[in-house]
Amino acid sequence: MTMPTNQAMWLPAKGARLQLAAAPMPIAGPGQIVVRAAAIAINPVDWIVQRMGGLGFPWLRYPMVLGWDVVGEVTAIGEDVTQIAVGDRVVGLAVGQDKAVNDSAEGGFQHYVRLRESMTAPIPPTLSWEQAAVLPLGIATAACALFQKQHLALAHPSAPPSPIGKTVLIWGASTSVGSNAVQLAVAAGYEVIATASPRNHAFVQQLGAEAVYDYRSPTVVRDLVEAMNGRELAGAVAIGAGSALPCVAVAGGCAGDKAVAMVSPPVSFDQAPLSKGRTTYLLRTMPRVVVGMLATILRARGRGVRTGFVNGVTLLHDEVGPMIFNEFLPAALTSGRLRPAPNPQIAGHGLSAIPDALDRQRRGVSNGKIVVTL
Ligand SMILES: NC(=O)c1ccc[n+]([C@@H]2O[C@H](COP(=O)([O-])OP(=O)(O)OC[C@H]3O[C@@H](n4cnc5c(N)ncnc54)[C@H](OP(=O)(O)O)[C@@H]3O)[C@@H](O)[C@H]2O)c1
Known part of the structure; x- marks a missing residue:
């Protein structure tokens, strides 16, 4: 059996163009999971960080991996993970750009992404990858x-x-x-x-x-x-x-x-x-x-x-994060009490579609979220 390998869409330096290249396979530590990403969504902050030279994120180390919104299947879980199992379909906020994390293994634009259990929710079978991918940074913020x-x-x-x-x-x-x-x-x-x-x-x-x-x-x-x-x-x-x-x-x-x-x-x-x-x-x-x-x-x-x-990733450090991702979302998605919105607009397939997808988001969307399937 061949070992899986990872690839990421890297931001090599401040203000640089994105580059597709090999990436280390993330390892799940305590309270963490690894997912094989099935889709990612694009947020304004992705092109803002790229084009504004890390404005608001002076701690970022380059090369780094942008991207916050990830859905995928769990391939590994770390110690102390109790609510999520290998094989689960999940949606999660990739927190690699948080100041205390600052780790490209937790950036969203790659095939295998490390997520936190406290920032991850299971997806009911009624919801497609594309529908669920619109959620993380929008609901977190x-x-x-x-x-x-x-x-x-x-x-x-x-x-x-x-x-x-x-x-x-x-x-x-x-x-x-x-x-x-x-x-x-x-x-x-x-x-x-x-x-x-x-x-x-x-x-x-x-x-x-x-x-x-x-x-x-x-x-x-x-x-x-x-x-x-x-x-x-x-x-x-x-x-x-x-x-x-x-x-x-x-x-x-x-x-x-x-x-x-x-x-x-x-x-x-x-x-x-x-x-x-x-x-x-x-x-x-x-x-x-x-x-x-x-x-x-x-x-x-x-x-x-x-x-x-507001800083939409700070719920990683307080009670709001687990309240949303572990308590509210699993039940609300199953019951339909929360509707993933706005609707996904698929901008392409594969990591190489990300640069154009960023440009499409920057040119403006109305009641739509740009999604790339992987
Ligand atoms: N602070 C944080 O942590 C954080 C996190 C995420 C996002 N943000 C910011 O939040 C904003 C929204 O992000 P998003 O991803 O939710 O955006 P989005 O879905 O890309 O927003 C597109 C929508 O923006 C609306 N819009 C454009 N200009 C507007 C204005 N001046 N006033 C009110 N609505 C306006 C348009 O609505 P209509 O079509 O109805 O006109 C359009 O549907 C952005 O400025 C983003 O940078 C901040």
Whole structure:
């Protein structure tokens, strides 16, 4: 019998092009598993880290392996793994870029990936690989924003949900993070009002939002404050470039918990060049990012609104991670209480399809998650 070998789509250096090459076979340590990946999904952070030279991730060591969203079959389990067995179909968040992990064996873009049991859930037979692949970073980030103590600190999901009598604002609800945030907030017993482009209003309502507004409307802040009349705010999740400032304005005008969990920077980095011209781009863009953040923080202070920037991998280090991946997801996926969203858009097959898939994600998706099958 031939021993299996591993290959990864490597990022050789800051701002470099991706390269397909051999990779070590990951070994499962305590609390860890190894999966043979069947599909991976693409997130904006993949091309942001590549094109912005590791912005926000200064600890990364190169060559490294990008990628957060993995589904596959378990090929090995380490000590202390109790809920997952070899042969299981699972979905997991690959946490290789977390500061405390910083290990390419846990990057998603490879055939064999090491995952943590605490960040992994079994997939029911009714769910395809492609459907399940859309979940990990979207649901992880949504969960950090909603449930972590430093953000909205909401009550956790329960089945059936106990009505809390408070409303959460999800700005950018048709995004991957937003469509998970709407469903998690509803599962936790909150009412949701949301924003999205009009073409996605029906989709966001199907996920559980009571009302959806167009975030491009010039009257959106006033409309949302009016919609909140008679309701108690439980906080807002600001998703999409520039979303924090209007969320602060809404939270400042409502009764309840004046808290905004900021998921996106004030400026989109989708025009960042791959290598040549990056320094000029950074010099032009970073002042706008700093000014945008300062304006948001100052406006929030003036209106008594608490803000914080979400880091979607930090649930690896607190109770939110196991609550989502080990308690909530297995039952919610089996019962259909959580619908993997947005829908997968298959960008190709094999690791070599990843560079084009990153480009497709960067050019923009609407209510869709780019997936590569392996
Ligand atoms: N902080 C973290 O840890 C973390 C983790 C994951 C993602 N993020 C960030 O979260 C954002 C969403 O990521 P994702 O993967 O969920 O995105 P995605 O699914 O690729 O988002 C695509 C959607 O973005 C919406 N959109 C675009 N610009 C918007 C704006 N200004 N306001 C509101 N919605 C807007 C569009 O909605 P319509 O088509 O309805 O217009 C489109 O459907 C990105 O900025 C990403 O970088 C942060």
